[in-house]
Amino acid sequence: MSTVALELSYLAAAVLFILGLRQLSSPKTAPKGNATAAAGMLIAVAATLLHQEIVGYADILIGVLVGSAIGALLAARIQMTAMPQLVALFNGLGGAASALVAGTEVIRPGTVLPGPAVVVPVALGVLIGTMTLTGSLVAFAKLQELVPGGAIRSRLLQVINVLMVATALVLCGALLAQPSSLWVLAGLALAAGVLGVLGVVGIGGADMPVVIAFLNALSGLAASATGFALGNDVLIVSGSLVGASGVILTQIMCKGMNRSLGNVLFSGFGAGSGAAAGAAAAGGAAAVRGYSPEEAAMVLTGGQLVIIVPGYGLAVAQAQHTVRQLADELEKKGVEVLYAIHPVAGRMPGHMNVLLAEADVDYEKLKDLDEINPMFPQADVALVVGANDVVNPLARSDNSSPIHGMPILDADKAGTCIVLKRSMRPGFSGIDNPLYAMDRTMMVFGDAKDTLVELVSQVKQA
Amino acid sequence: MSTVALELSYLAAAVLFILGLRQLSSPKTAPKGNATAAAGMLIAVAATLLHQEIVGYADILIGVLVGSAIGALLAARIQMTAMPQLVALFNGLGGAASALVAGTEVIRPGTVLPGPAVVVPVALGVLIGTMTLTGSLVAFAKLQELVPGGAIRSRLLQVINVLMVATALVLCGALLAQPSSLWVLAGLALAAGVLGVLGVVGIGGADMPVVIAFLNALSGLAASATGFALGNDVLIVSGSLVGASGVILTQIMCKGMNRSLGNVLFSGFGAGSGAAAGAAAAGGAAAVRGYSPEEAAMVLTGGQLVIIVPGYGLAVAQAQHTVRQLADELEKKGVEVLYAIHPVAGRMPGHMNVLLAEADVDYEKLKDLDEINPMFPQADVALVVGANDVVNPLARSDNSSPIHGMPILDADKAGTCIVLKRSMRPGFSGIDNPLYAMDRTMMVFGDAKDTLVELVSQVKQA
Amino acid sequence: MSPEALVGALTVFVLAVFVGFEVIGRVPPTLHTPLMSGSNAISGITIVGALLVSGAGFGGLARWLGMAALILATINVVGGFLVTQRMLRMFTARQRGRGKGTKS
Amino acid sequence: MSPEALVGALTVFVLAVFVGFEVIGRVPPTLHTPLMSGSNAISGITIVGALLVSGAGFGGLARWLGMAALILATINVVGGFLVTQRMLRMFTARQRGRGKGTKS
């Protein structure tokens, strides 16, 4: 295949990526959008394989087979609740591939002494790609609970951080002088790797989703940089599409948490939450009374409109199917059921939507913040399932609270507020929730799934 | 200025164009958007002037001065009602400039024998650019009423049309063989010019706005083609932005008229309207009764909500300021006044908006079709000022009507419908309007401006 | 232009068309007339081509063609932006007038 | 890459960023998780670079680096698209189920 034909195929691939992403704008067309994007990838790969520069297919066959097998296995086996980890992992692998391809461009046999127009993007590709890899691996480990989730911070780490940034800059300069030096390149990758690790180690486990969206953006930028190095437009286009997507998601999440990106990346919000949690649990538990599932079931069946507020606890308890059952039973009894989805409920953007979609909940019943908040005053019951911060009224009232100004779901304005959680421990932000102590609030303690199973059978009997 | 710096400036210009167009999405930011785009143009021009290839500034100075003077004069002097003509004229000039630049690329001294990658875009640039020029000039002449507005059609014209298309194709082929032949190029331009004239001559005067939007798209494509010929990215980008804009506007207008572009361009809808108008005027006049401005003023002041429906007659009568005065007087009397703006009211997209904005009407009172239609049943009065087709209920009810299916404003659903027009002559589509014969309709015959002046003084006295 | 460069130019064209459709699709009907005249002014970007021709010191026909192109493109650019500005000022005059009273 | 080509690449980059922001901005929150995994799969486009390296017949280090890049990129692409498809199927399963009964 001639170079022109190859580049036309790449253009077609880029167009398909864009069209695919456009179709992601509605759940109805989204599966087609994903297929469109995949078709674009197929065209790009097929055209590359037919290109005249390809002389041997043995290595390619091995690489593609091994990669496909691993990828397919991971995709098929992963549990929906572990999606954040998987996305983090894939992100890292993509970044690593970009770094490797960019690096190879200057050290491969037969490369002519590359000028700055090549070396600069290569350096960026290696730097960003490797940071994405190691950062994503740390994020993966935290989410998979292979390492403790807290934010690790110390003076020493900060010093190392500064040293590494300096090293990376020096090595970038060295690469410009000696573009094909393997050692400079390896050093650059090493420094970038350490930076990635240190950057993410210092961020609390619960902030990981923002980190993942940010790493998503970085993996796109790494692909773009590699595209600049190879002079390949499809890499540049795809990389910048992904970069834009990552940046937008990061913004949305930061806004939902009412924090800036800088605050997330550098302030270690999650660092102290363990301690705060303990204190809050001790102080708060006395003030509230627990109710039994029977009592809750009676209130539920007596209502006309029940709004379910799912939170991270739903994912932990894997209770999405049971919630759906409860809603079905209530609907059979003539109760209307809606779901209130907070933009940062759970641990990644759209987390609750994916879980509830898995349980086959009609997505038209999933209402976002602006839509559902005016409805709470009319609702008879707000059923809070493992959510905490996203229904904390302090965000509205307490100027000094760390979550002040974060938009919240007005579950406290419903007739009765039933809360399912295991204890009085606070959520991600580590602060107390006065909702639990309200008169009109019924706490039902226990694992969300167990409680829901109980509720389903009670409602059935009613 | 080096080529790289020049191209970076062009990139900056393209970015400013995009940002400028984005700011056009709201009336508040729109003036800034226009200024942003103009700044982009300034950067592009300034960078070009500093480029090393420029050796003499005398010609440039003359050209820029003459062009600026004419442009500024036209822009300052034009009446708002003549905007369609002016846009058509500018369009044509832009197309001509593109054709000239593209043509010069192959015949200028020192050009090396250009390959098909240059010749094809040059041919397209000359072809599209010249068609845009002559087509726009005909549209201008029709709108300015220099020539009769009707659609001129005959077998002979069709034969010439086909001949010209064939000639143009042959000449494109010839140009590929002899890229630098002045005669081939001139022949191509001539054929394209004739095509442009014939294409627009065959379209009724009232369809001109669609034609202008379409010519707008063509002038963008001509600029893009020229960009391909010169290998100049900023031309390509700007041209395709304009092309996209023209295509979208054409689509919107066709949809508002419930016709396809093919139908507009090739069917001569406006051709028979003169005859139909005569017939309708004769048949319809007997059935309805005229009212005096006094009677109308009484109804107006008695209402609580008056919806004004402006149409092409408002532009003809230049009555925008008087409408505004009437609205002010009514508001002083406690009557709420809104404006219902149909997407194709008038003779170009957004025509009514511009007129009313000129008269300083708050744009928040201008409601579009979907917003205002549900409000007509509550309105006491619909005041139809020189509108006809856009309030014709036949579009809803009569399957056989040529305007059937065109979305209309439901003026007939208001308590009383007051219509200001000069006669029972139909509007652009040439068909009768049963609204005028309705019981609840009051026709007030006369020039819209005269009637409105009368209404203002009556309302003042009431 | 080499065939490879042509593909590059095509890529730019396609991307710009996407940008155009996305951006223009958001312009409200109220602003369609200014959009038309404003985008028209942008299409006068051929002025840069005309400048390069006019400034190259060609003689004969190329010179006159270049001059004609320059004049026409300049009318398009200058007239287009000015008339758009004139129209848009009307849309905001009302807003500004109000602003004085109520600080909106 | 020549400096001129670099500017061309930059133009493509900038336009693609505009397209990205416009297009992604319209994805509803419901679909943010699939958007993340789907766009992630798209960033696996480096696979074409990895293929070119792996197929070039290099020996030594370049070969192994290419192979590693290829495996990683393939995991990213294949896994990314498949997992996205799996998630999206959930969103539509309900719709399809309904379709049977009511022809919606």
Ligand SMILES: NC(=O)c1ccc[n+]([C@@H]2O[C@H](COP(=O)([O-])OP(=O)(O)OC[C@H]3O[C@@H](n4cnc5c(N)ncnc54)[C@H](OP(=O)(O)O)[C@@H]3O)[C@@H](O)[C@H]2O)c1
């Ligand atoms: N979505 C995102 O993209 C994202 C990203 C970064 C950070 N965040 C943050 O995460 C938080 C999300 O708010 P949220 O309200 O969804 O969650 P949350 O505030 O973290 O609270 C979750 C609650 O679920 C309860 N829970 C845990 N396991 C449970 C189980 N098995 N059964 C019943 N309850 C269980 C916990 O209480 P017990 O331990 O007492 O059971 C906990 O209070 C916000 O602060 C947000 O800023 C979200």
Ligand SMILES: NC(=O)c1ccc[n+]([C@@H]2O[C@H](COP(=O)([O-])OP(=O)(O)OC[C@H]3O[C@@H](n4cnc5c(N)ncnc54)[C@H](OP(=O)(O)O)[C@@H]3O)[C@@H](O)[C@H]2O)c1
């Ligand atoms: N806006 C666009 O972009 C566009 C483009 C192409 C076509 N069109 C077409 O143009 C039509 C627009 O509808 P429309 O309702 O606005 O206009 P219309 O249907 O053309 O009717 C205009 C009416 O205004 C009256 N009129 C003219 N001069 C007047 C004056 N000085 N004082 C009072 N009345 C006067 C005329 O009646 P008298 O002669 O009896 O006074 C005429 O019936 C549609 O059919 C549309 O499809 C619009």
